[in-house]
Each structure stands twice: as C-alpha cells, then as structure tokens.
Amino acid sequence: GDTLLSLWDRLQTAPWYIASPFAFILLVFSSASAVILWKLLGPAKKSVAKKVLLDEASLQQRIKDADESGIEINAAREELRKLYQRRKTGKLYIALTGAISTGKSSLVNSLLPDAEAHSEVSGGTTRKIIEYHWLTPSADEVILIDMPGLLDAANDELSHIARSEAIRAHLVIYLCDSDLTRQQLHELKLLAELKKPLILALNKSDWYSDEERQQIRQRLREHTADISDITIVTIRTQTEKQVTIELPDGTETSELRCTEPDIRELARALQHRIDSDPERLEKLRDSAIFSLASGCLDEAELKQRVEKGQVLVRNHTRSAVVGAMAAVSPGTDILIQGALGISLIKNLCSLYDIPVSQLEIDRLLKLGQSRLNRHIALIMAVLGNALKAFPGLGTLAGGALHAVTYGMIFDALGRSLNEILASRGELATLPVINRFTENLGDQLEKRSSDIIRLVLESRDKQEK
Incomplete structure (x- = not known):
C-alpha cells in the first residue's frame, strides 16, 4: 500500500510522457482487479437456457423426453389437442378483451347480432369466457371469444385463463373508451409480447368531438409506437344517450334515445387482417400455442425439481x-x-x-x-x-x-x-x-x- 502511494506521488511530479504510460497501466491493473473481484465475490451467473423457436416436431420430442423423465405432460398435450381441433375446423379465432365498462357486450351485439353464444364451464363454475359463432359477410367462419382482462386483480385464475385464450387466438381486439390507463397499456404490451396481431378499438366515439377524437387517436399511436403489429380504429357501439327535447308549448323534457352503432372501421380492419395473409395468422397462432405448451412443460419440470x-x-x-x-x-x-x-x-x-x-x-x-x-x-x-x-x-x-x-x-x-x-x-x-x-x-x-x-x-x- 505504501509503495503504491509513493509511486503515485512520484508520478504526479514526473514529466507527462513518463507519467501517462504508468497512469494508464495503473488504471488497467485496478480495473482488471475490480473485474476479478466481482467475478469471485459477485452473485453466481444465472443458468439460462437459450431461447429456441419451437416447431411442432421439436415440441413433440420435448414432450416425449419429459414423459420419459417422469414430468407431468398432460397440460402440454391438452394444448396440442386444442390446436389440432381448431385446425380441423378451419375457423378463425378472435379474442375480445379490454377493461370493464368499455362496451364489450355492446360491441358483440353490434358486430354479431345473430351470433350463437356458448359459455365454457370448467370445474363446475362458469369461466366467464363466452364464445360467439359468426359467419362474416365474406363467408369466413369466426369464433369471437369474449374474455376478461389479462390483469384481473380480483381473480388470478381467470387472468391466467384469459392469457391462455389470447395465446390460442389468431388475433386480439382490445377495447378502450378513452386514452389508455397504465394498466391498459401494460395489458397491450403483454399481448404484443405474445406476438399477437392487435386491433385497438376506441369505442364510444360519440362522446367526443372530431378534434377530441383525433387527439385521443394521436395519443394512442404515441403510447403504442413500440408495438409493431397493431391497428387503431374508432367505433361507436349502440348506446343510450340523454336527449333534451323542446315541446310545442316551449317547455323542455328529456328522454333516453339509442344511438346507432358504427363499427365499419373495425369490420374493415378485421376483413383486411383475414384476407391479407391468412397463412401468417395461422403460423403466428401455432407458434404461440407451441410456446404455451412449452411453458406448461417448464412449470411441470420446475414442480418436479422443487x-x-x-x-x-x-x-x-x-x-x-x-x-x-x-x-x-x-x-x-x-x-x-x-x-x-x-x-x-x-x-x-x-x-x-x-x-x-x-x-x-x-x-x-x-x-x-x-x-x-x-x-x-x-x-x-x-x-x-x-x-x-x-x-x-x-x-x-x-x-x-x-x-x-x-x-x-x-x-x-x-x-x-x-x-x-x-x-x-x-x-x-x-x-x-x-x-x-x-x-x-x-x-x-x-x-x-x-x-x-x-x-x-x-x-x-x-x-x-
């Protein structure tokens, strides 16, 4: 320690062409020492398996290997069974989600007035995920899945089910009725991480003036700028509005009137998604389900290790x-x-x-x-x-x-x-x-x- 201090004092009084090389050597030596100490005393490196893009064959092999190792594989097999079942029907699966009171039910009624609803039941309780069967004007068979948000704080199990349904869908419609809250933006980014094609639908457009609508759409574009596969549309589902009426005698009264829905922009966006690249939608959906099944194996493997x-x-x-x-x-x-x-x-x-x-x-x-x-x-x-x-x-x-x-x-x-x-x-x-x-x-x-x-x-x- 004294020797180093003495050397440093001498370097301070030495000419620059002598002091500079020594100072550089000391800097390199001290930096290297710090790195070595960190490697020795720092936390152990996390063992991270390289992310491998799964295909069907590699997933089947992983399921086989897991089964031979005594790992529970039923959940992963069930995901593949559902995938094969959906492939066989040839139908398009669209997940509809968003915060409470953004008008999901009204949108379903506006988009699919004659659709047949089917509520799935699991373990004796309603899962609160409703499937609507629909034939589009262009003869595409669609299953619209009405589900809760991914961050339903009141029910973690329901949130997990909603996330899984979003993964299984070809694309997702996310409904909002104003600028996005922090939770809504977080949900959108979670969906984007699942590689889901997204349609962000701003509902209740009749609440706002033309200028306000443009401002909200601009903010939505800014908030979702880092989400590549997203389309923003504006819609108006059927709502009741308080209207003031002036009577012949000069007095005024008010009554509730239904506003006609306008979902043309959403319908066009959906049809464009369906027509533009259906094979891509299939590949994205399949890849997401392979990841979901792989995640089931990860959970089962971790449980076995514990x-x-x-x-x-x-x-x-x-x-x-x-x-x-x-x-x-x-x-x-x-x-x-x-x-x-x-x-x-x-x-x-x-x-x-x-x-x-x-x-x-x-x-x-x-x-x-x-x-x-x-x-x-x-x-x-x-x-x-x-x-x-x-x-x-x-x-x-x-x-x-x-x-x-x-x-x-x-x-x-x-x-x-x-x-x-x-x-x-x-x-x-x-x-x-x-x-x-x-x-x-x-x-x-x-x-x-x-x-x-x-x-x-x-x-x-x-x-x-």
Missing part, C-alpha cells in the same frame, strides 16, 4: 441429525466445514442446472454462520422448550437438543436454497441468507416438531 429438492433437503437434514447424535460435543461449525453443508448446496445447484464454485459455497456458508451466531442461543432455548413435549428422551435430552438444532439448521438452509433456486434460477446468496433467517425465526416452532420426530426416528434406528 419436489426432488425437498427430498434432498430431507435426506441431508436426516444425515445432519444422525451426525450430531454421534458427535461427542456439539458445534455449529458443521454448517461451515462439514461435508454435509457443501453436499447440500452442490446437489441442489446441480438439480437446477446452476453452476457453483467452491468460493461461492464458502461465501454462502460463511454468511449463514454469521446470521446463525446471532440467533443460536434463542434457537436452542425454543427447541429445548419444544423437547419437553416429547417424553421418553431421558438422558439423551442434551444430545437430542444438539441433534434437533443441527436438523433445524439444515432444514432451514435447504428449504431456503431450494425456494430461491426455484424462483430466481440462480444462486443469489443474500436472498438465500435472508430467507434462511426468516425460516429460522418464523418457522422455528412450526418446524421443530417435525425435526424432533426425525431425531426420535434416528435414535430408534440406532438402538435397533
């Missing part, structure tokens, strides 16, 4: 308990130095295909030990209390306490690591340690009974 991770944690916890009961004197250094701690981390990371170095393992264990030191006295006190509810431990109570403590440590660490790897797809050290601390605190009493039973089972096996 379950396998729970088994790994249970086995390592059991081994920690057995090791603690065999030890002459207790010590929490097994978390840092023991082969079990290292094995637990390596096996869980391997399960999620996440590379991990010994340095990263040591860092995780060291931080875990630091947090543990602050809570170990409280943990042992709570566990000692919990042991009183299990008679028959006798003279082994002291050893049992240490075994339960070890078991709690491994159980909390393993569950924390399993949760973070599953949710983040990377070894994020601080989130793991934070979750570890939470599990030791919030779950201490809840999990202690399970760990004590594990200790009793292990003791009984040893005695046999």
Whole structure:
C-alpha cells in the first residue's frame, strides 16, 4: 500500500510522457482487479437456457423426453389437442378483451347480432369466457371469444385463463373508451409480447368531438409506437344517450334515445387482417400455442425439481441429525466445514442446472454462520422448550437438543436454497441468507416438531 502511494506521488511530479504510460497501466491493473473481484465475490451467473423457436416436431420430442423423465405432460398435450381441433375446423379465432365498462357486450351485439353464444364451464363454475359463432359477410367462419382482462386483480385464475385464450387466438381486439390507463397499456404490451396481431378499438366515439377524437387517436399511436403489429380504429357501439327535447308549448323534457352503432372501421380492419395473409395468422397462432405448451412443460419440470429438492433437503437434514447424535460435543461449525453443508448446496445447484464454485459455497456458508451466531442461543432455548413435549428422551435430552438444532439448521438452509433456486434460477446468496433467517425465526416452532420426530426416528434406528 505504501509503495503504491509513493509511486503515485512520484508520478504526479514526473514529466507527462513518463507519467501517462504508468497512469494508464495503473488504471488497467485496478480495473482488471475490480473485474476479478466481482467475478469471485459477485452473485453466481444465472443458468439460462437459450431461447429456441419451437416447431411442432421439436415440441413433440420435448414432450416425449419429459414423459420419459417422469414430468407431468398432460397440460402440454391438452394444448396440442386444442390446436389440432381448431385446425380441423378451419375457423378463425378472435379474442375480445379490454377493461370493464368499455362496451364489450355492446360491441358483440353490434358486430354479431345473430351470433350463437356458448359459455365454457370448467370445474363446475362458469369461466366467464363466452364464445360467439359468426359467419362474416365474406363467408369466413369466426369464433369471437369474449374474455376478461389479462390483469384481473380480483381473480388470478381467470387472468391466467384469459392469457391462455389470447395465446390460442389468431388475433386480439382490445377495447378502450378513452386514452389508455397504465394498466391498459401494460395489458397491450403483454399481448404484443405474445406476438399477437392487435386491433385497438376506441369505442364510444360519440362522446367526443372530431378534434377530441383525433387527439385521443394521436395519443394512442404515441403510447403504442413500440408495438409493431397493431391497428387503431374508432367505433361507436349502440348506446343510450340523454336527449333534451323542446315541446310545442316551449317547455323542455328529456328522454333516453339509442344511438346507432358504427363499427365499419373495425369490420374493415378485421376483413383486411383475414384476407391479407391468412397463412401468417395461422403460423403466428401455432407458434404461440407451441410456446404455451412449452411453458406448461417448464412449470411441470420446475414442480418436479422443487419436489426432488425437498427430498434432498430431507435426506441431508436426516444425515445432519444422525451426525450430531454421534458427535461427542456439539458445534455449529458443521454448517461451515462439514461435508454435509457443501453436499447440500452442490446437489441442489446441480438439480437446477446452476453452476457453483467452491468460493461461492464458502461465501454462502460463511454468511449463514454469521446470521446463525446471532440467533443460536434463542434457537436452542425454543427447541429445548419444544423437547419437553416429547417424553421418553431421558438422558439423551442434551444430545437430542444438539441433534434437533443441527436438523433445524439444515432444514432451514435447504428449504431456503431450494425456494430461491426455484424462483430466481440462480444462486443469489443474500436472498438465500435472508430467507434462511426468516425460516429460522418464523418457522422455528412450526418446524421443530417435525425435526424432533426425525431425531426420535434416528435414535430408534440406532438402538435397533
């Protein structure tokens, strides 16, 4: 340190042609050191599989491989079944969505006055997704799917169903009645991410003057400028309007009158989409459904990994308990130095295909030990209390306490690591340690009974 400072002082008084090269070398050296330190001490790299554009053959192969690995494949197969069924009918599927009170029902009545409605039912409850069967003037068979918004805060399941229906559709009509809210814009961008051709329909145009309509359309264009495949139209569905009427005697009265719908611009946009490139609509729809089916496999694979991770944690916890009961004197250094701690981390990371170095393992264990030191006295006190509810431990109570403590440590660490790897797809050290601390605190009493039973089972096996 003194040598570097001395060198820096000398460089400041040296001629520029001598100082500049040395300064450059020092800059490169310090930058390289910072990069090396970041690589060593920074978070582990996330294991990200390269995005592969799925086709039907590769998806079928992935389903086959998943089935052979014991992964649940029914959801993915169901998506393909629906796709084949829709292909066979040759009908065009259009999803209609938008915020509440934007006039979806009125639009359906205006667009399809004689359409046949069919409400799908799942699990004994109405899914609130209605299909309307329609034959266009140009003899195209259309299924219009009236569905809720993708961000229905009141019903997450319904939002998931709506998203899936949007993916299965050839194109989506999104209805609004003014400038877009933040949530509406977010929904539109979610649909764009699904590679859906979009028609944004501004309804209730009779509410606005010509100038106001132009201003709103301009703002809609600005908000959706980064969405490439979108058409903006203006419509007026049938609505009731309060009208003031002057009577012959000079008095005034008011009455509700229905305004005639005007959906010509939307009808033209739809027909243009249907006629311009029907093969492209088919390919986009198929590709989206392949991604949806692949997502079903991803979820099933993650679920399987989580379950396998729970088994790994249970086995390592059991081994920690057995090791603690065999030890002459207790010590929490097994978390840092023991082969079990290292094995637990390596096996869980391997399960999620996440590379991990010994340095990263040591860092995780060291931080875990630091947090543990602050809570170990409280943990042992709570566990000692919990042991009183299990008679028959006798003279082994002291050893049992240490075994339960070890078991709690491994159980909390393993569950924390399993949760973070599953949710983040990377070894994020601080989130793991934070979750570890939470599990030791919030779950201490809840999990202690399970760990004590594990200790009793292990003791009984040893005695046999």
